[in-house]
Amino acid sequence: MTTLESLQISKFLDLKKWKRLQDSLATVTKLAILTVDYKGIPVTSHSSCQAFCRNVRKDPELLPYCQKCDSRGGLEAVRLNAPYVYLCHFNIIDIAIPITVDDKYLGAVMAGQVRLSDPENGMELEQIVSSKNKSLHRLKEEQLKEAYEQIPTMTYEEVVKISNMLFLLCNYIIEEALGKNLLAEMFEKAAGTDEGIALSTLLPGFTIKNIESVKKNMTNAIADAYLKNTLPGEGTCTNPVLKPAIDYIYHNKSKNIHLTHMAGLCHVSPSYFSRLFAKETGENFTAYLSRLKVQWAKQLLEVTDMPVSQISDELGFNEPGYFIKIFKKFAGLTPALYRKAFREN
Structure with a gap:
């Protein structure tokens, strides 16, 4: 797979069904969840997006920072082949879960929008994108102070456990989808060689x-x-x-x-x-x-x-x-x- 088309997540996932699962996961884990492509561009809408982050993403000057966090977080996750927990440009906890097929990076499931209840345990976390416009960030924090304080909190251990669970789940779903797609393509190609070919001809008894x-x-x-x-x-x-x-x-x-x-x-x-x-x-x-x-x-x-x-x-x-x-x-x-x-x- 080398073309941009072949790297599209939609080729491997039914995004409508995936969004329903994403909504359920957000409800169960209490995390906001978003799926992005390899450029960091969303391919689903947010599930349970926090009011603070929702307002930040509406700001045209701050949205690129959010997208850059998503993109860099996803790339770091695929480099590690593991969930990557980091701090966004507003020092909020985010998690990147890589989505890969045949070692090709398709995108990531981004989860998070929580604060640590035990920040001393997250001292090693990296702020993946720093602010180049600190005055704009300070102003936005002041305007949305109440919304920021409403962001849910979790322990660092809880964040790590949930990120590992999401990693295993995403890998399982992608591999299942890939297996079904390959089988479907096999039959499509075989059928294309003969307009009247039937499944019974390809595999008798099935x-x-x-x-x-x-x-x-x-x-x-x-x-x-x-x-x-x-x-x-x-x-x-x-x-x-x-x-x-x-x-x-x-x-x-x-x-x-x-x-x-x-x-x-x-x-x-x-x-x-x-x-x-x-x-x-x-x-x-x-x-x-x-x-x-x-x-x-x-x-x-x-x-x-x-x-x-x-x-x-x-x-x-x-x-x-x-x-x-x-x-x-x-x-x-x-x-x-x-x-x-x-x-x-």
């Missing part, structure tokens, strides 16, 4: 109604193709009692596997299974399974373009946020950063 099943079958096949061959020595077990469990793990990579189920397969109690397993592998069942799935995830990140959310699903994680947490614990970085680092080497 209909438009179960197109998500098509997608699932495709990604399952891809994952299985890359993971069916393990490295020499992997999946072997010297204890015959544990062999049914080890075999099951390696032949059911997409399942969410529980210790009690494995103990049942081996016809032993969960506590005895745990002791045998730790003696055999040198680690407890949960750690072993997590490490193994992270190893498989690395393979998929290296050799496929499968979105992180799909890899999470293929490896049996309940939700992408938990997968990212486990991956970072064992690999030391997020799946997206791992893929980027691998492809840059």
Whole structure:
């Protein structure tokens, strides 16, 4: 994607539906939220914009400062590949959540318009845009003093927790939207080659109604193709009692596997299974399974373009946020950063 058109957020998100979600998030988090493009120009209207900020943005001399904050905050967030918490030109807390596709920066979700109730914990925050017209800023602060005092407050810890939650949510939604768009484009291109072509011709037995099943079958096949061959020595077990469990793990990579189920397969109690397993592998069942799935995830990140959310699903994680947490614990970085680092080497 190199053209300006390809970098448009509207190609990946239904902005009307996104705005409804944005409104809900603003209500739940008590933050003002706005989505901007890669230039810092809004692509949605504000959700829960504070009166102070609303009035500042109406001022033609001050609006460029706000837009510059949005733009620079978004760029810093994408550079870090993480939420970026900073101070705007009026020293109000803002958060930039990067929106990227294939390492291309599309824009950002801007949240914030809060003050810290414990400013001593936010001493390291950067004021990303400083005022070049201090007299204008002072005058506006005096005019809107009452509105400024009505800006809600949060602790620094609350701000960080909410920013991380928004980051995981935005990544998940973008990856889901990207997967659906790619599948739709595939069918459009195929249909374009023959005016009378039908879906049943492309994929016998499938209909438009179960197109998500098509997608699932495709990604399952891809994952299985890359993971069916393990490295020499992997999946072997010297204890015959544990062999049914080890075999099951390696032949059911997409399942969410529980210790009690494995103990049942081996016809032993969960506590005895745990002791045998730790003696055999040198680690407890949960750690072993997590490490193994992270190893498989690395393979998929290296050799496929499968979105992180799909890899999470293929490896049996309940939700992408938990997968990212486990991956970072064992690999030391997020799946997206791992893929980027691998492809840059």
